[in-house]
Amino acid sequence: MIRYGFIGGTQRGLKLIEELISKNYPPQFSVILKEDDHEEIKCYDEISELMKSVNINYSVKKKLVKEDYDLIKKSELDFLLVFGWRTLIDTSVNEHLKFGSVAAHHSLLPLYRGFAPMQWAIINGEKETGVTLFLINDGEVDSGKIIMQKRIPVLPDEYALDVYEKTTKSTIEICLEFFENYKGNKIKLTDQDESKATYCCKRTPEDGKIDWKKNSSEIYNLIRALAYPFTGAFCNLEDSCFYIRKAIQGESNKKKFTGIIPGRIIKISNEGIEVLCGNGTILIKEWENKSTGIVNCPSETLRSLSATLK
Numbered sequence: 578m579i580r581y582g583f584i585g586g587t588q589r590g591l592k593l594i595e596e597l598i599s600k601n602y603p604p605q606f607s608v609i610l611k612e613d614d615h616e617e618i619k620c621y622d623e624i625s626e627l628m629k630s631v632n633i634n635y636s637v638k639k640k641l642v643k644e645d646y647d648l649i650k651k652s653e654l655d656f657l658l659v660f661g662w663r664t665l666i667d668t669s670v671n672e673h674l675k676f677g678s679v680a681a682h683h684s685l686l687p688l689y690r691g692f693a694p695m696q697w698a699i700i701n702g703e704k705e706t707g708v709t710l711f712l713i714n715d716g717e718v719d720s721g722k723i724i725m726q727k728r729i730p731v732l733p734d735e736y737a738l739d740v741y742e743k744t745t746k747s748t749i750e751i752c753l754e755f756f757e758n759y760k761g762n763k764i765k766l767t768d769q770d771e772s773k774a775t776y777c778c779k780r781t782p783e784d785g786k787i788d789w790k791k792n793s794s795e796i797y798n799l800i801r802a803l804a805y806p807f808t809g810a811f812c813n814l815e816d817s818c819f820y821i822r823k824a825i826q827g828e829s830n831k832k833k834f835t836g837i838i839p840g841r842i843i844k845i846s847n848e849g850i851e852v853l854c855g856n857g858t859i860l861i862k863e864w865e866n867k868s869t870g871i872v873n874c875p876s877e878t879l880r881s882l883s884a885t886l887k
Contacts (some may be wrong), residue, residue: 580654584641588806589745590661591620591627593681594666597809598631603755605652605774607635608645610662615782618806640664655759658704659713660748668715672851676759678713681752683744685726686711687774689734690719695740697777698801699731700792704753706731706740708747710755712766720774725758727751734825736804785820789840789886791855793826800824800859811867812840812886814879827851827858840886842879849874852886 583594597603606770607628614620621637623801628635629870636645641664649657649670657677659666684694696708707728714721727747731740758764778886785803787796788812800810800821809820828844829851837853842853849862865872 580605580652582652582654582657583607584657584659584666584746585661586621589618589741589748589810590617592597592745593749593752594624595627595757599753600753600756603631603633604658604717605654606648608641609635609637611637611639612852615808621837621871623734625739641666646670653785658752660752661735662886665718666713667861668713670853671713671819675840676712676764677863678723679755680711680713680719680721681746681748682709682711682719685709685728686719686769687769689775689777692779694777695744696737696780696802696807699737699740700798702798704733707731708744708751710751711769711801713718713834716786717774718776720817722749722770724764724766724796725751726808736801737807738805741806787812787821787835787886790855791857792853793830796854796859797824797826809865811822814886816885819864821861821864822872823863824859824861826861829858842882842886845876845880845882846873847876850879 579602581604586609586684594604594607605622609621609624610627611621624725625635625637640650646667654674659677659678659680668678671750673815677697682694685704686709695706705728709726710724711719712721712724729743729747784809785799787799789796791811803810804822809822811818811820834853837855839853841853842850843853843858849860851858851860861875863872864875
C-alpha cells in the first residue's frame with residue numbers, strides 16, 4: 578500500500594484526488610487549499626466533502642503550519658503529493674519521507690518555472706506546453722529532479738479553458754502512471770538542464786488590463802490566456818469595466834492604417850465590435866460588465882464609432 582499525503586486544491590486538484598481515490602489510491606490525510614476571494618471557482622468545500630465521504634482527515638488553509646509538518650513527520654509516508662498549492666513547502670520535511678515531495682507543474686520544466694505557467698505560455702504565443710512531475714528540492718523554485726513529463730500542443734484558437742482541460746487530463750494520467758511505476762520500483766529521475774531554465778512572475782487580476790497600443794496578436798493571446806476559468810482580460814469604456822470573454826483577430830488586420838487611435842472602435846456588426854490596436858485589430862464578440870455581471874455581444878448596446886476603449 579502506498580502511503581502519501583495530499584497537499585493541494587483547485588478544480589484540478591479535485592479531479593486528481595477523485596481519480597486517485599477511485600483507483601484505490603486514497604491519501605492518509607489532506608491539506609486543502611483555500612482559494613482567494615476573487616476566484617470564480619472555489620473547490621475547497623467540494624474536496625472537503627470528498628474527504629469526509631471516505632473518512633480521510635483533512636484541514637483547509639492557505640499555508641502549511643507547524644501542526645501540519647508534525648503530522649507529516651509522524652505519518653511514515655512514502656511521499657507528499659503536492660498539486661494546486663501556492664506556497665512553498667519546507668523541504669526539511671523530505672527527511673521524513675521515503676521518496677520525497679512530488680509536485681505537478683504545468684510546463685515542460687525547466688521552462689516556465691514559477692507562477693501561472695499555462696497562462697504565461699498562452700500569453701507568449703507558445704505552440705506547446707506540458708505537464709512535469711518532479712521532486713521538490715531545496716534549490717531554485719521548480720528545479721527538482723524530473724520524474725516524468727507529457728507534452729501538450731496549444732492550438733492558435735484555443736482559450737485558457739481548452740488548455741486547462743488538456744493539462745488537467747494529462748496530469749491525472751501522469752500521476753496514475755507514477756503511482757503504478759512507484760509500486761513496481763520503476764521510477765527513473767532526470768536532472769533539469771539549468772542552462773534552459775526560464776521563470777514566470779506572479780500575476781494579479783490587475784495585470785489583465787489590455788494595453789491597446791500593443792499589436793493584435795499580443796492582445797488576442799492575453800484574452801485567450803485569461804478567459805474563463807480565470808478572471809479575464811479587461812478594458813474600460815467610460816465609467817464601466819468589461820471582461821473580454823470571446824474575441825478573434827479582426828478582418829481589418831488586412832488593411833494598413835496610417836491614422837491610428839489605439840482602442841478606437843472602427844466597426845460595429847452583429848458579430849461584435851472591431852477595435853484598433855497598435856498594429857492590427859481585435860473583434861470583441863462577447864464581454865461581461867464587471868458591475869452588473871451581464872454577458873452579451875458588445876454591439877447589442879454600443880453604437881458609436883467615436884467610442885474608445887481604455
